[in-house]
Structure formats: C-alpha cells, structure tokens
Amino acid sequence: MLALIGVGRSVLAQGRRRLRYLPLARPVRVPLASLSTPGRARRFMAQGVSPPSAASPGEPVRVNGMVARVADGDDAPDRFRAVCVVCPHEQCDVDVVSPSDLDPLVVEEIGKVSDPVYLCPCHNSTFSMADGARLGGPAPRGLYQFRVTGVSGTYVEVGEVEEDVLLFF
Ligand code: FES
Numbered sequence: 001m002l003a004l005i006g007v008g009r010s011v012l013a014q015g016r017r018r019l020r021y022l023p024l025a026r027p028v029r030v031p032l033a034s035l036s037t038p039g040r041a042r043r044f045m046a047q048g049v050s051p052p053s054a055a056s057p058g059e060p061v062r063v064n065g066m067v068a069r070v071a072d073g074d075d076a077p078d079r080f081r082a083v084c085v086v087c088p089h090e091q092c093d094v095d096v097v098s099p100s101d102l103d104p105l106v107v108e109e110i111g112k113v114s115d116p117v118y119l120c121p122c123h124n125s126t127f128s129m130a131d132g133a134r135l136g137g138p139a140p141r142g143l144y145q146f147r148v149t150g151v152s153g154t155y156v157e158v159g160e161v162e163e164d165v166l167l168f169f
Pocket residue numbers: 087088089090091092120121122123124125137138139
C-alpha cells in the first residue's frame with residue numbers, strides 16, 4: 001500500500017523531472033535485518049565528491065540519509081528507497097512520523113494517510129516515505145534522492161546520490 005500511494009503521488013509531483021545520479025565515494029551498507037518491515041527507516045551517513053561542474057570540484061560532501069523498506073515481498077533493490085534527510089526548504093532534518101502522530105493541520109493539508117511519512121519539524125513540510133515526493137508544506141520539491149544499488153543476504157547497499165546534492169550541499 002505504501003508503495004502504491006507513493007508511486008501515484010510521485011507521478012504527479014516529480015514524474016517529469018529526470019534525476020541524475022553520481023556514485024558515492026564509498027557505498028553505504030545498511031543491515032537488511034533492520035529493514036524487515038515496510039515503513040521502518042534507518043539513518044545513515046554517506047560521503048560523495050563534488051562534481052566537475054561544482055564551484056569547488058573534487059571536494060568531499062557529507063550527506064545524511066535515511067533508507068526504508070517501502071514494499072513487502074522479496075529483497076529486490078526496488079523494495080527499498082533512500083532519501084537525503086535535509087529538507088529542501090530551509091535545510092532542517094526530516095524525521096519519520098506515523099499517521100497517528102501527525103498534527104491535524106498537516107492531515108488537513110495532505111489528507112488522511114495510512115503509512116508513515118517524512119515530516120520536517122521546522123515548517124511541517126511532508127514527504128512520501130515511498131519515494132520522497134513532496135506531499136505538503138513550503139518545501140519547493142521532494143527530498144533529494146539516493147539510489148539503492150544492491151541488496152545482499154545481509155545488507156542494503158546505497159551507492160549513488162542525486163547530483164544536485166553534491167552541487168548544492
Ligand atoms: S525547513 Fe523544512 S519545511 Fe521549512
């Protein structure tokens with residue numbers, strides 16, 4: 001269900017924007033056992049390198065992210081989704097909030113949800129856990145994205161990050 005809601009909203013909110021990804025300096029590996037249930041997320045810290053088009057190319061860029069299982073089933077990479085935790089509005093860190101803990105004003109804006117969402121505590125921007133798409137609030141776009149590049153028997157590997165993160169962070 002989480003995946004279906006997210007996919008639908010993603011098409012509306014971000015579907016026409018093609019993201020460009022660049023490899024991290026070193027892939028991040030998150031224990032698979034900690035992502036056994038849809039809606040559970042796990043924080044991680046990643047390091048990339050600013051690209052040639054950046055003002056200061058070749059510089060290390062540290063980015064905090066969160067990876068979540070977004071669908072039941074096997075452990076294929078597309079069952080997981082990773083986002084940058086930095087809100088695109090004014091750079092507060094988002095967190096995972098369950099539907100029962102959402103402020104009524106937020107629910108009024110985004111509608112009733114049955115799955116956890118990412119919520120920015122500063123000005124209540126909300127984002128789909130399924131794909132990071134913006135659901136409501138002042139954020140100008142969805143959360144910046146990582147790409148899950150593989151899953152082994154014991155870990156989920158996050159190996160790439162949206163280029164804009166390495167340009168603007
Ligand atoms: S910083 Fe996140 S909504 Fe303003």
